[in-house]
């Protein structure tokens with residue numbers, strides 16, 4: 246189908262101010278169009294779900310009452326002021342475009358001084374890291390058509406949640422990747438449960454994240470659990486929300502036992518706290 250010919254309208258920028266704050270607070274995920282956040286795009290009423298894209302990535306589309314809503318994960322690296330271009334295609338072929346302005350969000354910075362040479366990987370480790378990075382990027386780009394039964398998630402282990410999602414890390418002044426998940430402190434051996442119903446799409450023992458399980462909840466919503474001491478789910482397994490999938494540990498590059506819990510939407514890490522009970 247010719248997309249240009251099908252383009253009938255360009256929707257104006259989202260009218261965030263028209264949303265009821267109360268309804269907003271009750272909605273999971275809690276939406277905010279900021280780096281590391283989730284934007285909500287109202288696609289209007291239709292019998293069949295529209296397909297929505299951000300660039301080449303399909304977006305999660307859910308029904309709310311009469312209306313379809315696209316949920317857009319916004320990458321931490323997105324510059325404030327960027328206008329994300331979301332395209333929605335109705336079953337009829339009608340194409341609509343939405344501009345989503347990305348607002349400011351300040352994440353904390355952490356500066357670490359380490360002996361020179363200690364932050365650099367050996368050529369072997371670097372090659373392994375590169376292979377694993379490519380593999381995990383492919384896994385986290387999974388898009389399966391079946392929508393999630395719910396967007397609300399369970400905290401996968403009891404314990405104190407660190408608010409370190411998005412933390413900007415510097416080693417000897419050199420920027421590293423920002424922290425892509427939430428760390429939950431818990432002793433080694435504590436059972437880790439699936440935050441939401443889904444299917445195991447990957448498990449492995451990786452250089453930085455250690456023993457890791459990735460669940461696909463549908464439509465590009467995934468969750469990742471790292472540093473496990475044990476993995477108790479196999480690739481392809483269907484799991485229910487709350488089902489055990491492994492145990493807390495300190496595998497990979499960590500200083501102590503904890504769960505690294507991350508949530509991905511359209512292949513970008515978003516703040517897991519947006520999906521958890523307040």
Ligand SMILES: [Zn+2]
Nearest residue numbers: 426427428505
């Ligand atoms: Zn972490």
